[in-house]
Amino acid sequence: MAQTEINDISVDSSLVDPEKDLLGHANFAKYLADSICKMPFPEGFVIAVYGSWNSGKSTLLNFVVHYIQQKPDEEQPIIVPFNPWLLSGHENITRRFFEQLQNVLSQESSVPKGLKERLADFAAIISDIPLPYAQTGKALAALLDEKDKEAAQLKEEVEDTLIQQQRRIVITIDDIDRLAAEDIKQLFRIFKAMRNFTNVVYLIVFDKEEIVRKTIADTKEISGKTYLEKFIQVSFELPIPDKTSLRRLLFAKLDKIFAETPKQKFNQSRWGDIYFQGIDHFIINIRNIVRFVNTLTVTYPAVKDEVNPVDYIAIESLRVFSPNIYSIIHKNPHIFAGEVNPSIDELNTLLNTWLAQLPDEDKQPIKNLLMYLFPKLKFILGNTYLDEKQKLEWREQLRVCSLEIFPIYFRLSLSADELSNIQRKTILGLVGDEDKFRNHLIELAKQKLPDGTTQARVFIEQLENSTVQEIPVNYIPSVVEALFDVSEQLSLCQNDESNGILDFGDEVIISRFILRLLHQLDETSRFELLKKAITQGKALAIINHEIATLKKQQSQYGVDKFNLEEEWLVNAQHLKELEEMTTKTQVKSEKKDK
Structure with missing residues (x-):
């Protein structure tokens, strides 16, 4: 494994050299390496180090390997590194595990002849036995019983061969918590199958909670602790730095x-x-x-x-x-x-x-x-x-x-084309104060987006596309008045040449929103609110659009034909009054401009 420098793009890259240790893992790794080398010859011993994602598990494993490799040749175990995550979903993990074990052992002169072949035969049988056994039919179960007997015989032969060589075999396994549940179970089956092999030590690092979640999610009869104890002889919790x-x-x-x-x-x-x-x-x-x-x-x-x-x-x-x-x-x-x-x-x-x-x-x-x-x-x-x-x-x-x-x-x-929910709620939190709400709309109108529109338009369109219930009914009058009051200042891309001919102008956007708001009020309140806005006369374009919309509504759904007067924003008499007021206001405005 190439040494990982500290300037790698990801901190997730594990360290190899204990001299670069920044989290205090080196001392623990050194003592663990000493223990692995000096402990009495065990029968298939599994040591686990638990730690959450990015807690430094891989770095710790690398440090242990480093210290083992510093031992004198006569004390140094044979290290077999195995990362099943790199193989997950592509090949049988059990088969690849034994292939890796065979490849490493075959390069060691101290390993007895014939061990590679026996391991290959043993691996073939173990790989062919599916999990779980309980779901197999009777005929297949009988066949598997025969394979179990064959596996047991081969296991004894492998064991006899392993006893002949003196060097300990240390199998290091990382990233098993990244595997799918079935792959994890395959790996644990290897531990179980080789549990009694003399002088073989497994050192595995993983996130305990993730392993338990994946492997016993469908098993309520057994606890996570009990499940892991079936395969692991000793475990350590990697301390939080x-x-x-x-x-x-x-x-x-x-x-x-x-x-x-x-x-x-x-x-x-x-x-x-x-x-x-x-x-x-x-x-x-x-x-x-x-x-x-x-x-x-x-x-x-x-x-x-x-x-x-x-x-x-x-x-x-x-x-x-x-x-x-x-x-x-x-x-x-x-x-x-x-x-x-x-x-x-x-x-x-x-x-x-x-x-x-x-x-x-x-x-x-x-x-x-x-x-x-x-x-x-x-x-x-x-x-x-x-x-x-x-x-x-x-x-x-x-x-x-x-x-x-x-x-x-x-x-x-x-792109900041859309306001976040928090920001929208923050703006809506100002509706109780008409002046603050009006001023904030003006501030949003100053914030141009790359396409030339403004945050004010984005805000109104988001509200128009969501639910007007976000605005309390008692605040609707102040919101409508603020929209009428500042509509000319907002300039919601009405004069923006970048907008296509099918895009809506500011009066359409604001008018639609006002209409939705007004429908939450009773007819009298609507009339009084529109009457006040027209009297103030600060948004004639919007006012004319509103009047045109109301006239179209009443001409399209006449009382004589459909009796839908209750669906109108204002009744016929009130509409007539509003239209007359609009005409007077517009005439007064034109005289003022002259």
Whole structure:
């Protein structure tokens, strides 16, 4: 096995050299290797080391092999490495196991002649006996009984041959927890078949819970512990690395990723604050380090000369450990960077609403990261002084809080065409305050997407396509008024030449949404709400569209023909009044323009 360097793309790559040990596994591996070599000649002894995914099991196994190979020749066992996962689903694992055993033993001069042939015969019989026996018919069961007898005879011959040679055989097996259930059972059958072979030791590493889940999911009569004890003589639990070891491992990996970044770009004081008050909270196991480092390995090289490395590490930590917050930042550059716009109170409400969606234990670390990354938020959440004169300095330092630099940090992020559920709920949380809701719609209208549309259009279309029940009935009037009030400012791609002739204009999108909302109210409330909007006269295009829609509705479903007046948005008399009011408002507006 080639030595794996620490700058490999994945932390999942196991180490080989104990001198590179960063998790404290080397000492345990050394003593385990000594025990395997010095223990009395056993009869088919199985040693298991349990550990979760990415806990360092493979590294530990490699370390044990390393220390065994450092023994003097007369003390050194024959090592037979076997990784069944590489064969799963392709070939019979039992047959391949014996082939690997034969290949290794045949290269050892100390192994008695004829052992290879006997192992081949034994393997052929074991491979042909299916699992489970209980599901076979009587005729096949009788045949299998004969094969069992033949296997027992061959097993004695193999045993007699093994006794003639003095060197211990150590079979190392990794990745069995990645196998399918039937493949695992095949492997355990090998342990059972060779359990009494003198001087053969198995060293296997796996995730105990995963093995138990796969192998006894359909067996309620036996516990996981009892099941494993049938095959394993002694087991060890791989300890979870302590915080210091995890931090050492992470920093070693980060050093390789940022090796070509000039040291002067790293503000050590700021890095210490961001790491210990934010990122360190999430570095709780090797799995998290794997996800984090792999992400940075892919994303950083493309922007390494254009971003602040400390800020980039922090932003990517949010991508990995708090994707919802990362998405919110990505979709709201004007909220997090640039001027303090919208109002401080609105920002405070938005931030607290977003943070409230997080698990309690994550709230403070993420809040800390946001304040260190975005001075505007530190000003709001931390009650600190916001020095606007520092903007040029932030730009020069390539900080994410610079609105000009901000997009570079999200080059490898998917399009933000749709708002997340959390963000939509956050916006809907403002409907109780008409001014805040109106201002936020205006803010969304400033956020252009690659196709020229805006986040405001995305928000309205998502709501129109979902359910209006998300908006409480008592808040519908304020939402409708806000939509009428700001519709002209929203400019929902009405003048965008990139839109095809079949695309809907802003008045269609807003009008449809308003109609759906109004249908939740009684007829009188609808009339009064439309009457107020027309009187204010701030969205004549939308108002004209609404009136045209209502007229078309009543002409299409006349009372005389279908008696569907109850389905109209407003009755005939109210529609007449609204139409007259619209005409007066439009005339007044035209005179004002002149």
